[in-house]
Amino acid sequence: MSDSDEEPQLSAHALAALQEFYKEQKEDAEKLEEALTSGDNNIQLKEDWQLSQFWYDDRTAEMLAKEALSAVGDTGRIACLSSPTAYKKLQELKPETVLVKCLEFDPRFQVFGEDFVMYDYKEPLKLDQTLKGAFDLVIADPPFLSEECLTKTAVTVKFLTAGKIILCTGAIMKDLAHRLLNVTKCKFEPSHSNGLQNEFACFSNYDAPVLNS
Template sequence: MDDDDDDVPQLSSHTLAALQEFYLEQQQREGMKTSQGFNQYSVGSIEEDWQLSQFWYSDETASCLANEAIVAAGKGGRIACVSAPSVYQKLKEQDGADFSVYILEYDRRFSVYGEEFIFYDYNNPLNLPEHLLPHSFDIVVADPPYLSEECLQKTAETINYLTKGKILLCTGAIMEEQAAKHLGVKICKFIPKHSRNLANEFRCYVNYASGLD
């Protein structure tokens, strides 16, 4: 036994210390992810995927839009987040919330949210499950993935189908005319920010008296 032990390679004290430091830093990083819930470039544990045209809002913007949706929906209200996972995540963080919320999203990674996740492809705007009844949401928060009239027009079909009336849209400033045309919304004073700086200026649009002006 002693002879076998002598043959086992031994790590130097310096190497052992380096390994311990590495594992400690790894544990601390994992602990930060767990305690914070998400960092500035993720929603929950889901990172942005630029190939899917995903750009998460800053923490402040997501909180502001979530609070606006709660107020607009009212007590016991229903909120739909269409391609707006940052807002959805903030709504889920609300303690003792008196509202229900669904996320309509193309990215199937969001299926971790269970029954609240609805697979959504804007190319098939009305291909929705039967339990999503027409005009059954007090407010729809939407952020079409592309700055094109085609994408906005198709997403607008979904929004108009779901909402009882209130719409909170986030898209590029260049889409102002098309947003008014397809959804009857007007630009707000509030300027949304993203975790990463985007080349295009984004704005919020509503069709009701909101707290964003």
């Protein structure tokens, strides 16, 4: 048998990385099963980079949550679109009279129970009609930095609310975001727990004082 007929071998570094990935996947699966059984939604799940997931750091999640709660008042309704870390922080800070939903493609977030709504940006209007215009504010974070993803996410945002919008995406999407959702860049610059090389920005279609102070 020639060397060319041999099966390719992973380097020690690549093999270790693959084993670590499978270990993390198993740990997340065990956490999710335990949370679903106990009804506990206070679960920390690792980012799935294959789904282009990048969690906000705590400072960013808190700023977004405080702005959203300030904007909707004590009886508002907020949708977190592809932004589960904002949802988590809202759950920590909100009064019981504020309703928050988490629209996500990742089925792991079923741990949020009735607050979880399955959402695929590729099918932007595949949602229950009871959600149409049901929210005072939407926090949206398109999972991919592309014109297609932002355009389809914008369709969903308009379906969910005729009111306030907070959009978190790459700064490079500024012009398209303004055309699609009439949002402008805020002073606050969001950041992520594991860092991102792309410049990230917050946009809103209203004054958003917490994000512009």
